[in-house]
Amino acid sequence: MTGPAAVLIGMPGAGKTSVGRELAGLLDVSFRDTDEDVTRLAGKPAPEVLRERGEPAFRLLEHQAVTAALAEHDGVLALGGGAVLHEGTRARLRGCRVVHLWAGLDTLADRVRADGDRPLLDGDSRAGLTQLMRARLPLYQGLAVVSVRAEHRGPREIAEEIAVLLATAAR
Numbered sequence: 001m002t003g004p005a006a007v008l009i010g011m012p013g014a015g016k017t018s019v020g021r022e023l024a025g026l027l028d029v030s031f032r033d034t035d036e037d038v039t040r041l042a043g044k045p046a047p048e049v050l051r052e053r054g055e056p057a058f059r060l061l062e063h064q065a066v067t068a069a070l071a072e073h074d075g076v077l078a079l080g081g082g083a084v085l086h087e088g089t090r091a092r093l094r095g096c097r098v099v100h101l102w103a104g105l106d107t108l109a110d111r112v113r114a115d116g117d118r119p120l121l122d123g124d125s126r127a128g129l130t131q132l133m134r135a136r137l138p139l140y141q142g143l144a145v146v147s148v149r150a151e152h153r154g155p156r157e158i159a160e161e162i163a164v165l166l167a168t169a170a171r
């Protein structure tokens with residue numbers, strides 16, 4: 001296994017950013033989120049980049065952000081939910097400690113409705129999530145070395161389970 005201590009993937013609203021922060025605290029390492037890297041690279045918030053430049057341009061920038069983060073960062077890394085759609089990104093993730101956070105549609109819909117800007121889920125977020133889930137679930141499952149249910153308990157407890165599973169997977 002190479003790269004960061006953990007790379008969190010999963011649907012928007014699964015809790016990659018929230019759980020990632022907790023996990024970094026538990027492991028006493030730093031936390032990085034590629035949405036923030038995209039924001040820094042573009043000079044504007046990631047959702048704005050996605051909305052203004054379109055998804056192909058966003059994915060390319062995100063691919064650059066993920067590539068740099070995988071090379072530079074040894075702590076916990078949270079990706080944007082759609083990062084795995086880029087074939088080059090998937091290639092770089094193979095051999096990494098990839099953790100898939102999963103949750104049901106109801107949980108995801110409640111969270112993204114109540115949460116910040118996600119341009120791909122404007123409008124009917126439940127229908128949008130269903131579509132995204134269909135396309136992405138096989139990709140998440142194909143990349144993950146650890147898979148964790150990310151609902152019905154808080155980010156801290158989820159992070160604790162991940163820490164145990166990663167330690168076991170490393171043996």
Ligand SMILES: Nc1ncnc2c1ncn2[C@@H]1O[C@H](COP(=O)(O)OP(=O)(O)O)[C@@H](O)[C@H]1O
Pocket residue numbers: 010011012013014015016017018019078081111112114115116150151152153154155158
């Ligand atoms: N385990 C959890 N229980 C309850 N709310 C959560 C949990 N994980 C995340 N959230 C909330 O859901 C929303 C999306 O979380 P976030 O970490 O941004 O997810 P992601 O990065 O996967 O899109 C936020 O409002 C966050 O506070």
Ligand SMILES: O=C(O)C1=C[C@@H](OP(=O)(O)O)[C@@H](O)[C@H](O)C1
Pocket residue numbers: 010011012013016017035046047050079080081082083117118119120
């Ligand atoms: O699923 C997606 O395609 C996206 C998810 C977002 O990140 P989170 O998964 O952290 O919400 C962000 O990268 C952008 O809005 C696109």
Ligand SMILES: [Mg+2]
Pocket residue numbers: 016017033035078079080
């Ligand atoms: Mg996030």
